[in-house]
Amino acid sequence: MIAIRTHGLTKRFGKLTAVDHLDLVIEQGTLYGLIGPNGAGKTTTLRLLAGLLEPSEGEIYLDGQRVRDAQQASRVIGYMPDFFGVYEDMMVWEYLDFFARCYHIPAAQRQQIVDELLALVDLTEKRDAYVQTLSRGMRQRLCLAHALVHDPQILLLDEPASGLDPRARVEMRELLRELRAMGKTIVVSSHILSELAEMCDAVGIIEQGRLLVSAPLQEVYRQVKQDRTLRLRVLSDQERAIALMRNYPGIGEVYAANGDHIEANFVGDDAATAALLTHLTAQGVAVVSFGETANDLEDVFLRITQGIVS
Amino acid sequence: MLQPSSLPMYQEDHEMKIKLHYQPNPVIVKELRSRMRGWRAFAILTGFLLGTAAACYGLYRIVMATIYYNYGRSFGSPSALIGQTMFGGLALFELLLICFITPALTTGAISGEHDHQTYEMLMATPLRPRTILWGKLVSALGYIFLLIFAAIPLASVIFLFGGVAPKDMLKMLIILVATAITYGMLGLFFSALLKRTGRATVLTYAVILSTLFIPLFIYSMLTLTSQGREPSRAILYLNPLSAIASVLSLSTAFESGMFPSILGMPYILTSGAMSRVWGPQGLIVLRPLWQYTMALYGGLTLVLYLLSTQLIKPVRRWRIGWRGLLAALLVLALYGGAAWGGFRLTAARYSNAASLMGTPTPVAPWIVPSGVVAVAKEEENLKIQDQAQIYAAVVRQLVEHDSSFGENPHFPVVYIVRRIGSDDDSTEMSSELTEAILEKLSDFAASVEFVDDQLQVIAPTPPTGKVLNDGVIIILGDIGWEDETTALVDGSLHSADLVATGRTYRLQRVDGVWQVVGDTGTSWISQANQGE
Structure with missing residues (x-):
């Protein structure tokens, strides 16, 4: 089932087109990463989906239903903005209680929901602390919890990990995995690619308001990377190995990487790769290790967005 | 951590329960929780009451000193004069306080959500803009009302001295409350319009100060330049000081100039606010200024409220649908009708001149309201x-x-x-x-x-x-x-x-x-x- 679908979604601010005919399809239960440089239109897209902005053109369908106003969107969507503040003079439980009231949750259930959410985001012992005393990571988790008070099926998280220390980042990632396990559709935007690569099922790459790619992660790699980076180590005579490879068809750039590794760009399928190894050993090169470097989202991103940014 | 199955799945049935259970406005609950927390709210209240008490005592001393200075100990009972002076002084003191406290409480109400970056989170909830606006208004005014009403027991010291009718006290309270509501709404309006607390505060104070002093200035300028001709009282309609003065003016200590001289207040404050004037047929009782002020403030508040519900929206701020427009016009028309009806019903009290004091004193004809008829002695x-x-x-x-x-x-x-x-x-x-x-x-x-x-x-x-x-x-x-x-x-x-x-x-x-x-x-x- 498709949780989010947009059709020709466009948002203009004066002359600037922030989002340009976006056709987004996100399956239910996926953790979708929206990648793009700063100013690419990620935040605008999320705000459009949350009903905080009105599209200049195009339609949004949530759970198959056309969204016409913010009220309608607010019931199925939990939204966590990229920059958010907290109210002063408010305790952690009151903060969640306030948003639970905003969603018209009856008093009988409110208490229970607040406690469950605090447990979920691991803030139970901060229940009676003032919100402004929380650390950045805790606030981020609290903000995530606030987006969950009405148990939305769709979560829109704008840069949920920005500004977090590595530990808090790992915690946030764990939390998102857990939410996905609950069957929620989660859209996460980020310009930090590594954190998305580790957890997303699917990614969309957006630049200058246009969606360049949107597919499951593996498919993206396959689509984009026709060539691969090979990484090998030889026992001795590195120079000769490099020279040999330079002359091999399909090999692009070859260079000595850190230490005694050699890296090379190679266009060819698995059979061609195997043939290359055979060729090297046949020529008497003592190959210690031979392999392909892990797929790198950053690399993919750079390739896709190449030219447009510069 | 929770298992997925234990997360509450209440979405379906809570829709139904909304209709069944009354829930207090979340914004009011939140605002009051944080406003009344800690020592600040109570420190302000205590300070306010101490200030009011000090003002009462100060006025008492001033009246006594003035009387002894002017008349010596031969003055009879100054009790009523003290009561009236205290009443007037307190009314003005509280009015000025309201003028200065209200913007502080309201101009940050909407823009503060922008400043603190909580606005989007609020807007992403199903809360309707008018619920938010109403919550902000009620919680800010709730505190001001607390101040006003907490001062009532203190103000009732006035009744120990006498000279003031409870009805006048009631009128004063109505004016204070209405001024608080109007200025509060003004602050909220600018807060929603400008989205920046600083600018909203500056503009709100600017408007309030203009309504306080510009009408008085224009009125007194016109009085000076037109050689005794009374300028139109309509200039003073929006001025809350004149409204308060028009309540006080019915006591003649005020009218005769004794009160202003005691408080050192300029005569311009009172001259236009007189409700009893001499007409060709004797004393004419004009509709007191404060009634016009209240009617105008009510309308102004409504307009600002309706505009603000639109401005608070994240999208379509300036686009008003024809249905919204129609509803707004209907509300305004109903209000206008009610105000007009009220004025019509009470018109008999004011439009008839009563031959109260005998001799007609020559007076400029433009003061005399139309519809005044000479009443024969029968x-x-x-x-x-x-x-x-x-x-x-x-x-x-x-x-x-x-x-x-x-x-x-x-x-x-x-x-x-x-x-x-x-x-x-x-x-x-x-x-x-x-x-x-x-x-x-x-x-x-x-x-x-x-x-x-x-x-x-x-x-x-x-x-x-x-x-x-x-x-x-x-x-x-x-x-x-x-x-x-x-x-x-x-x-x-x-x-x-x-x-x-x-x-x-x-x-x-x-x-x-x-x-x-x-x-x-x-x-x-x-x-x-x-x-x-």
Whole structure:
């Protein structure tokens, strides 16, 4: 089932087109990463989906239903903005209680929901602390919890990990995995690619308001990377190995990487790769290790967005 | 951590429960929780009450000092004067406080959500803009109302001194509350419009200060340049200071200039706010300014409220649908209708001139409201018995209910001045009439005597002597006519030269007997003797 679908979604601010005919399809239960440089239109897209902005053109369908106003969107969507503040003079439980009231949750259930959410985001012992005393990571988790008070099926998280220390980042990632396990559709935007690569099922790459790619992660790699980076180590005579490879068809750039590794760009399928190894050993090169470097989202991103940014 | 199955799945049924359970506005709950937390709210309240108490005491000392300086110890009872001065001083003190506190509480209400970056989170919830606006308004005003109402017990010290009617106190409260609501709404409007607390605060204060001082400035400039011509009172309609002054103006200590001189207040504050002016046919009672102010403030608040509900929205801020527009116009039309109806219903109180004080004093014609008709003296057409009934009823009303000394005070003697009307055009009551009045008052607790002149029974220490024998003096006016069945009579009760109360009574024949059915809604308290 498709949780989010947009059709020709466009948002203009004066002359600037922030989002340009976006056709987004996100399956239910996926953790979708929206990648793009700063100013690419990620935040605008999320705000459009949350009903905080009105599209200049195009339609949004949530759970198959056309969204016409913010009220309608607010019931199925939990939204966590990229920059958010907290109210002063408010305790952690009151903060969640306030948003639970905003969603018209009856008093009988409110208490229970607040406690469950605090447990979920691991803030139970901060229940009676003032919100402004929380650390950045805790606030981020609290903000995530606030987006969950009405148990939305769709979560829109704008840069949920920005500004977090590595530990808090790992915690946030764990939390998102857990939410996905609950069957929620989660859209996460980020310009930090590594954190998305580790957890997303699917990614969309957006630049200058246009969606360049949107597919499951593996498919993206396959689509984009026709060539691969090979990484090998030889026992001795590195120079000769490099020279040999330079002359091999399909090999692009070859260079000595850190230490005694050699890296090379190679266009060819698995059979061609195997043939290359055979060729090297046949020529008497003592190959210690031979392999392909892990797929790198950053690399993919750079390739896709190449030219447009510069 | 939770298992997926234990997360509450209540989405379906909570929709139904919304209708069944009343829930308080979340914004009010949140705002009040954080506002009333800690020491700040209570420190402000305490400071406010201490300030009010200090102002009361200060005013008391100032009045006493002024009286001793001007009159020495020969001044009779200054009690009413103290009461009135305190009343006026407190009203202005609280009004100014409201003008300065209200913006501080409201200009950050909407823009603060932008500043703190909580606005989007709020907007992503199903809360409707008007719920948010209403919550912000109620919680901010709730605190101001707390201040105003907490000062009431303190302000009731005024009643210990007397000189102020509870009705006047009520009017003052209405003005304070309405001003707080209007200025609060103004702050919210600018907050929603500008989205920046700093700018909203500056603009709100600018508008408030302009409504406070620009009308007074224009009015006084026009007064100075037009050589005695009274400028249109409409200039002052929006000014809350003039509204307060118009409540106070009904007590003549204020009107006679004593009050401003004590407080060091400029005369311009009071000159335009007078509700009783001399017309060609005598004293005209104009609709007090504050009623116009309240009607305008109500309309202004409504308009600002409707605009703000639109401005608070994240999208389509300036696009108003025809349905919204129609609803807004309907609300405004209903309000306008109600206000117009209220003015129409009470028009009779003000548009008729009553021949209260006898001689017409020449006055610029533009003051006289249209619809004022000269009322012929028709008491000749009344039988002596009718006149006696009317005057006796007025005397009873004054002594037993309106003396401002409480119910049934026991004055041993009631002196009724035989002369009717003011000095220049006074007539003496016939002996036939005085006897008839005495007969009607035969069951009266106090002994009743007629005197030729009030000076006969005032202790000979002018100008503030007490009435001899702890009695009271009653001065009656001519019988005028509001319409064919309603007589108007001016009556006043003096317990000392400066301690007096007066009203214009309405009388109608009920079951064949003339009875007081009300007054014209205006009264004055403590007037220096007309005869001086």
